[in-house]
Amino acid sequence: MSERESMEYDVVIVGAGPAGLSAAIRLKQLNSDISVVVLEKGSEVGAHILSGAVLDPIGLKKLFPDFATMSDCPVKTKVKEDKLFVFGPAGSLRLPTLMMPPLMHNHGNYIVSMGNVCRWLAEKAEGLGVEVFPGMACSDLVYREDGSLKGVVAGEFGYQKDGTKGPGYEPGMELHGKYVFLSEGARGSLSKRIIEKFDLNKDSEPPKFGLGMKEIWDIDPAKHSEGTVIHSAGWPLGMKQGGGSFLYHAENNQVFLGLIVDLNYKNPHLYPYAEFQKWKTHPEIAELLKGGKRVAYGGRVVTKGGIQSIPKVCFPGGALLGCTAGLVNLPRIKGNHNAMLSGIAAADAAFNALQMGRSGDELVAYDDELHDGAIGDDLRPVRNVAPLNSRFGPFLGGMLLGGMDMWAATLLKFNLFGTLGHKKDDADSTEKADKHKVIEYPKPDGVLTFDRLTNVSFTATNHGEEQPSHLKLIDDSIPINENLPLYDEPAQRYCPAGVYEVIREDDGSNPKFQINAQNCIHCKTCDLKDPSKNIVWTVPEGGGGPNYPNM
Structure with missing residues (x-):
């Protein structure tokens, strides 16, 4: 040995x-x-x-x-303009940046590839x-x-x-x-x-997370506005589900765009990746991307619990x-x-x-x-924004009540709501499937919207085929015996890389849980959102996973 x-x-x-x-x-x-x-x-x-x-x-x-005078430093693109929108299905409302406290402004910041x-x-x-x-x-x-x-x-x-x-x-x-x-x-x-x-x-407090999905697009130079930062809330997630979008005009006629879906969602039928693709069909976004080309994709969880969850x-x-x-x-x-x-x-x-x-x-x-x-x-x-989001949704909770709380902290040096807690973690937030309607999502068109596996190919993800799966089930029986009947096995949807599938016979019988570990982009969603807390993410051999070029 x-x-x-x-x-x-x-x-x-x-x-x-x-x-x-x-x-x-x-x-x-x-x-x-x-x-x-x-x-x-x-x-x-x-x-x-x-x-x-x-x-x-x-x-x-x-x-x-x-750093700003170092010729080799990649931090170059200064933010020139901030825009904040509330999206509806066919239109948008731009909110005046003066509504937001100074800490929310991006003056002096830079658009970068981290x-x-x-x-x-x-x-x-x-x-x-x-x-x-x-x-x-x-x-x-x-x-x-x-x-x-x-x-x-x-x-x-x-x-x-x-x-x-x-x-x-x-x-x-x-x-x-x-x-x-x-x-x-x-x-x-x-x-x-x-x-x-x-x-x-x-x-x-319990840690809280969101799933962030991102694409990089080359767009028509005539539509590009280097240094512009755009954020939105609302459609397609609605006013009850936490999350929001970002779109940053970087250098070289590229835009970095994505959607963050808070993982405390209740409806196990929700499909975060499909919500992201649907968001791109909004007229504000679709028109910007028209004639452009997606060049990269990826996904990763982000922490959102705030100081009380540290x-x-x-x-x-x-x-x-x-x-x-x-x-x-x-x-x-x-x-x-x-x-x-x-x-x-x-x-x-x-x-x-x-x-x-x-x-x-x-x-x-x-x-x-x-x-x-x-x-x-x-x-x-900003410690109460996440709990207010969870309780009242991103508009009433995050923007209005959260905005008031942040203004009070800025001007009066105290938070109106004290310190709010997070009642449960993201896995425990998932409710039974029979309490919620199935959500129908449009099929990808292959031009503006894409299926998961096609997008995963843009991550250059690779794992050695001979190694064991780095995604471990504590109990192999739970996905089919518990998660499927109770939650319609949400792993089929919450994974942004299509790692988890329920495979059936042609007649729909004999369901089996399949793990396509080769697809894993190391986002960690499964370790956080599985309602039975049955999936443990472990490291694969070194070098495995995505190979993001400039995310």
Whole structure:
């Protein structure tokens, strides 16, 4: 049997997203002698990054104050115009931006590809001496004798379909750190285990999520307006279902567009991907895309619980960074700035601890800074928007009541509604199928709207066919025996990549649950929305999954 080798570092970082890379850069800026490694499960840095994105540069400025004059920096397209609409089936109402508090305005922000921003950050990190290893999925955790986190297992390859070790099995390596930062993004698989082990969420509200789906289109240059930012609520989701759209005019006659569907929806017949495709048929959107061409597609869950859903972010031996902790500002539809700030704050705390000769303990200073510093200041005024959305819908709850609450926080420095909680998680929000009507969706036309599998082909997703499925069922019988009769097996619809199917005989009999793990784009929806909480997302072999070019 092969024994794992180990490597020792001061800080081990899991995930080459904005949080992990910001932490790595900050550590090296503070002391070039600190040894830092960043492990990324994607085939390259940026391959698994998906975001809208309009970037508030507050975090980037802390790392690189002169980023705007750096010729190689991909953060170039300044926001020039903000538009907010309420959509109906055939028309729209533009809301005056003056209705929204200043925190909602995008003046001074940038339209970016976060995948390309992360590629650039990785280059800067490597230039400072950080070791960055893509294609290294972290599959397990390593603990010290006292129970603190010591490191991770990375680069394990060679399991066969049946889960046994094949002839080419490689045990991977243990990477040990005085501190380990988990920056895996929303619903990280290792972070989920750490949160449970150390009971980090005992004093926080249930985490909440939305499913974000995005396409990139090349459009007619005559219709392009670089720097324009458009958001909408309403149709097709209606005024009861939470969610909304974004459309950003980026450079090179491209638009980044997408729909976020809050995963607390009740009707198991709802089909988020089809809602996204339907949204594109709205006259405002269809006319813009007419004559254009879709060039990319992807999907990823986003956190939306707010500051009350953030777990304790430090634990013995490590810390949770970025969307792993849940730092998205829901009404601003922004989280990358807070992810970067969290990486910087964690690095500062680790640097001070290392200077004192500490290791393997809790970085309490990081937890304090996250809540009491710039991140807390960003999230605290908007903390009631998500709960109000859930209770009253996006128009009455999110816009009107949420707007009043944010204005009070801005002008009077207190929230009208105090701090509202989230009554249940997204899986528990799903109601029985017989309580709701089946929703009929139009067939894709192949020009403006597309079927899931066609769009998945634009993600360049790949997983080794010989490896076991990384999507695990706790009980194989539940999908057909429970989820199908009770909920019409919503996995058929909530997955934006067509991973889950119910296969039947020609006469409709003998239903079977099929998992097409090869299609998985690592969005994590199944780990969050399955009403029986029966699906566990685990990492496949390193390099597997989507290969997003510039999401």
